[in-house]
Amino acid sequence: MKLFLSGNEAIAFGLVEAGVRFISGYPGTPSSEILPTAIELKRKYGINAYFEWSVNEKSAMEEVTAASYANIKSAVTFKQVGLNVAMDPFMNTAIVGTPGGLVVVSADDPGPHSSQTEQDSRFLAFFAKIPVLDPSTPKEAYEFSKQAVNLSKKFEIPVMLRTTTRISHSREDIEIDEFNFKDDTAVKFDKDTDRFAATPHFRYLLHKTLNEKIENIRQKNDFKEYFRGKFLVITSGVSFAYVCDIIEQYNLESTVKVVKFDMPYPINFDKLQKKIDGHSDILVIEESYPLIEMQVKNRENVLGRLNGFVPNEGELTLDVIKELFSKCGIIKEKKEKSITAPPFKRPSLCPGCGHRSAFYAIKKVFKNRAIYTGDIGCYTLGLNLKAVDTVHCMGASVSFAFGFDKSFSTFGSKMPIVATIGDSTFFHSGITPLINAVHNRASFLLVILDNATVAMTGNQKTPQDETDSYNSTANAVGIENIVKGAGVEFVETEDAYNIDSVTDILYKAKEYILKSNKPAVVILKHPCVYTKEGLSENIRFKNVFVDKDMCEGCKVCIDNFECPSLIFKDSVVEIDQSTCINCGQCVVSCPFGAIKVEQ
Amino acid sequence: MKLVILGVGGMGAISLSKILAQIAIGKNLTVKSTEIHGMAKKGGLVEIYMKIGEGVSPYIPQKEADFCIVLEKLYYNYALNLVKSSEGIVLLKDDDKRDILKQFGDVRFANSFILGKFFKKQDIFDKNDAVGVLNTFKMPDKNIKAFYEGVK
16 A cells, blocks of 8 residues: 655554564654554554553663563664663663664754754764664655664664654655564563673673674675766765755766665775775765764765865755755856745744743742753743743753752852753653752752643653553553652642742742752643643633733733734734634733733 | 645644645655654744655755745745745635635635645646545535635
8 A cells, every 4th residue: 555654654664564562762853753653553453562652761762672682573762862861771782682673763853953962873873883774765764664673683683773854754655565463473581691681791792792793784784876977975864865856957867876875884894995996086975974984994085074075064955965066066056046044933832831821920930030940842932931041951950950059059159040841851851850959958949840741742641641642541640749759848739820829839939949958849730732632621711802002012911921822013912813722821911901801 | 846835833734735645646646745843833834845756855945846835925935935936836815714714614624725726737637636535535525615716
């Protein structure tokens, strides 16, 4: 059957088709659609499998490693920075190996479009000494997923499938093989402490085995050749697709020869060098970092990132590659074309988002006299309300609050510090630094913005949910219990929409943290209005409007409340009815009482 | 054919690209698309590139698109930078949206309407190709009617 699949969907199809029956992961753009597709396949075809989100990438990586020890074909999915979180088990899984087979799907985001870094996951495959496959189209993502499973099973080595935003979020017509579910899954665990509980002495031997595996794979790793010209382009991944398009557009079939690596690590150095030796002009084009380029033995005639010819940051788009071709004199662009950017519209929390009400109350109490440590999620956009000063990585709001508190209280005077974190991010990485804050007597306010979902990446479920991804019963884990269990004494919970009551609680919390050496935690709940249930159950007035006679046009509401439904027109504020959800939360933001609600 | 679709989050730009893909697959043509997610659902721009019957990557450099379907007039000027000629722009006007809402009770039928408007301009698909796909929809009659409103 022919389906129009995204790269991420194609990866899920490939994995499941190749017999993967255990998938774990943590959501993160651009990787988030892989696991839900697998979950959908399991549901649709009644496959016996364990496909479910985990609490963070490290746990996910360890869960799938154990599954592969239990002889189950497994996979883990996350975005590139998620791989950083999983690095500890990732490195060790490479050393020990994966009896059942294990594919590590890491989605890179050059640009970046929605990430903190532009890092190249392939380098971490290189670092761990495991093979990495680099698809150039969704169709290849489908094929390579299957290859990755088989390669991993054959050599008992984890295999990385590196995808990028342009592959994950592109779609293509793909011929999907008929599913047959005669799978060979047979759970067993052959105990072998020298391997699975190896002491340092045995680690040395395991490392030797890993080296033998990777050398074996290197010897068999062939590149593909396309076209017949003199100018040699060495490439992999999405860059290959761009190069092909340019060759077609400019009829370069007899000017350029393309060497393409499906597997950019480990490369057979000698074979590649032999190919290169016949050419005097060589250009290496690969998305992210110079992985293939660094594996070229003699780089004398090689243009690439290492000699600064190819830009070392930003996405390697088709336009950039065209420019490189033009710099090499292979193509002649008639006129210098500059790229026009689309009109910029600042991203903003959704109209009616409970986070906005929470940030508004926080700013009301702490004003501009606190340090605001933020975190990764929708609430990063607390930036717009000037209630976020730092954003670093998952969970860092809590540890940053710790670090700021200790710095100021040790080297200056006590500073009010407010950390904001979402519910899922708290589960992911916020708990451990909170334990450290309790134990080591740091004082700051941690506000947990609890919208009961992973909103930023497509509303996946969190450990608080009473059901799993299949709507079967799951055990709900309460945030308040965790916070109290960690030893926090000041714990208050309130609906973020009750701004007056929230304000009172925040004043009390402020007093508490300034007087004590202890952290305070305030949990502000409000369901995400981007979900169907959240929106339908949200408070809805008949009408929310601005009394034009009373509006002074001071824009205090727009500046302080920052709802995209508040718009300034003809010297007064009005409400954009096409986006307003009539929650009435903005009423408090007008100093003149000009924003009114109709019951 | 190189086609770009511009819209804002939640306006159905992605479903429109999927309808077009289904039509292309029905005609045995290759089809590729790429879209920018991320902050799009926060009211930002959704930009979708599609190549039908050509290409290895779905990306289309500026000034090289044959057509650009613009679902939000804010992006009309930007669209001018994407197409070979302004003739290739298919714009969903505010008046169109209002009429659709009035006539069909839901602005979402604008997708079928704009599909019709686009079909009038291009020559690789036949109207029946679209009707075949629209027939598989939940409310085929209304969608087909909206499509023909666009073709008019």
